[in-house]
Amino acid sequence: MKKILFAVVLLTMSFTAAHKFYLSVTNITYSEKDDALQITVRIFVDDLEDVLYERYGLEAYQSTGAETKPLDAYIERYLRKKLAIQLDGQTMTYSFLGKAYEEDVVLCYLELTDVGMEQLSTMEIRNELLTDLYDEQKNLVHVKWKGKKRSFIMIKSNAKGMLNL
């Protein structure tokens, strides 16, 4: 059923009434208390299912709706590929704390500790989530730090955002 998932179709112009839109929302918030970047990533569950199947052949959920065992490990693997943060030009490694569900959305929690915000001057974010599956994918990224806010809309052909801290 999922085998022919034509990711991109030139003629894909029509939306149906209960149509899909391709969107993820990532919030990156600097916590002064912990000197950490607290990151949440919201992805539609069915998009996640599709991409894990396409990339890794993983059926994310059993027919009962129960999760297939190594699901978290696959999500983490996928996130690390598609969502990267550089601080002052250096790619950082975040930890994957886990995930939660909100209706049809899966909410992933990531944390980057010991940021050393005071000494930093730039942050670069690359967000290519689901662009390997859908050309129309839009990824919103909201960054909040020390009372400042910046938002990016990242698309396949422009998946990077840079900000001066």
Added chain:
Amino acid sequence: MRITKYCVVSVFFLSSGLFFAQEAGENAQEVSSKGHYNQSKFRQLYEEFSTPNTYRSASGAPGPDYYQQQADYDMDITLDDKNARIYGEGTITYFNNSPEDLEFLWVQLDQNVRAKDSKSPLRNGNGVNMAYMAGSFAQTFITEPFDGGFNIDWVKDSFGKPLSNTINQTMMRINLPTPLKSGENISFSIKWWYNIPDHTVNRARSGYEYFAKDGNRAYVIAQFFPRMAVYSDVEGWQNHQFWGSGEFALTFGNYKVNITVPADHFVEATGVLKNRKEVYSKEMMKRYAQAKKSYESPVIIVTQEEAEAKEAGFAENTKTWSFETAPGQMVRDFGFTSSRKFICDMQAVKVGNNDVMAVSVYPKEGNPLWEEYSTKAVVQTLHTYSKHTFDYPYHKAISVHAKNQGMEYPMICWNYGRPNEDGTYSDRTKYGMISVIIHEVGHNYFPMIVNSDERQWGWMDEGLDTFMQYLTEQAFGKTYPDAVAPNENYPSRRGAAAKIVPYMAGDQSAIAPIMSNPENVYQLGPNAYGKPATALNILRETVMGPELFDHAFKTYAQRWMFKHPTPEDFFRTMEDASAVDLDWYWRGWFYTTDYVDIGVKGVKKYYVSSQASKEMQEYMEARGVTEADLPPLVYLASEDSANYSEDLKGKAPSDISQNLKEFMMDNMTEEERAQVKEPKYFYEVTFDKPGGIPMPLIVEYTYADGSKENITYPPEIWRKNDDEVKRVLSSQKELVGIAIDPKLETADIDTSNNAWPKKEEQSDFDKFKEKVKGK
């Protein structure tokens, strides 16, 4: 002297507000002395609304000169299952009920959006990707695009002579030799064919799904014939091109459609099936007669075994199914479905005095989910929507299963929701399916009957329908508690106020007002569905209350049933039928991208004091009066002011203020004095509003003894100061807490400022972190 004295006093009484205003005024003058237009968020929408006229009344109802056009269709359709093509020949009779003569007519050729030379794919900008999937690359740069546009064989007048026409993308202009006079009608015929697309590949609203295992197709066919554009008093010809996102604007009329398909196909369509006996088997007729009397549960018309038996064959002969709209039954469009794979069940539903048939059509791939829930969802939709609008006026409502689809036509709609191959399914699949069926069957009310212009205003049908979908889902949970267990309520995805917060709080550069054309918005889902549905839900539950809202909403539906309403007709009717001024609400929620954010800024405690405050003393000195010149006054002292002392705490005001005591002695009986409960605590609470939308100020006050008091100040509290407002609260009990919008009814995007004293709320992130670490 007396006169002066009373002047001073009256000024004083008028005034803690006045003091504030004067100060603010002086400060403001330093910044700007420019005049301005009316910027009040409570000003009426005179500039946004068009002037009411005799076509459309100021009340929001159709005016005395309201008119609408009519288009009747008589068509013969042939489905070529072998080549996946559809052929049609039909006559359109167009009635010009407008007061004007028309020099030409516009006909919609929606399938041209899929023509080889369609401009639709060119309307979006794109950049070169870092990498392409091979298939995507081939489709984009190498293979010929699918040719799914209309092939028009001819257009002829009623004498069979060719009729001049001009095609501009998805619109065809019929060039009339002489204008069609007001009150007259014209007939013309068109012959056409096109290649049917695989809707599972390009997510089209219409097409076929191919089942590789048995080699059969299931067709869901719509916007498949040349359809008359709408001519109205508002748009003239609505000939805005079909680009893909903006759906349809269609004229009401009568339909007579013969559909010829392979003899082993089962067909359902808009309209009354006129030759049921010719196309149904004897067994099916018997079951159908049974279904007409079965009000409790569905009767299977075509069983899964029968459908599976047909899958193995491929009939070379054909059968023609004849559908016709019943006399007086207004229909704005026609859709049909056809396949040899179809199972069908039906259940009778009583809606008011009308007998309606709830019908489900699905291939075996939909089972066991479809036989279990589809017809149940249709029945619930008919009941709940009818209660809130009008009795469902058609004789049937059909839910057809098609993969990935969710699309609506009169009496018939296509819906997704497919179990795994082994027949198991997740909750997500189940609720997704029930919700989409409710939504699409619900579209019969908006826009099939309350026929708004979808091409221009996506929210008018999607928003109203999604709002009704929420009410229906909740009702479904009540009717079938077992179906939603272990949930107590149906898990609705949209509707509750808190659910729209992430969208409303999002990046303003990716948000458009609801009052935008669907082609020009960034996120059509929240824009045309989620936000208007939530706005209506908040309006119903929090701003107007269900009683006033429901009456007004029903009035709108009944006024515009089988007519073409505009947004203003809706906005005006909701006020007209309720006496609630809602211009501020439409402005904030529908015309802007503003959001709701209301908070409590500070609380100042006061006690009754026997002495005047420093400000009061200065005020008197400046005007040359003394306390003796003034009538008896009662003073309040804040904890940081000079006239405050510890011993004022907890005492009755009349024990402190001699003036008050004397006033009570002179003006109240002994009995009254004994009964009176004097407040001991006075609080000046400052509320602020960082968000742009004014909303009711919902406050929960908590007192030291644990008791709570809920006060809702009307939204008009913000009408003179959009940023900040103060309220004085007096109480016998000490105030220990204030919570704004404690039940999250208003879609407040930032709740960190909603409590006094400010709660150091653990962030969701920290809560989650603690939870996983605790594991």
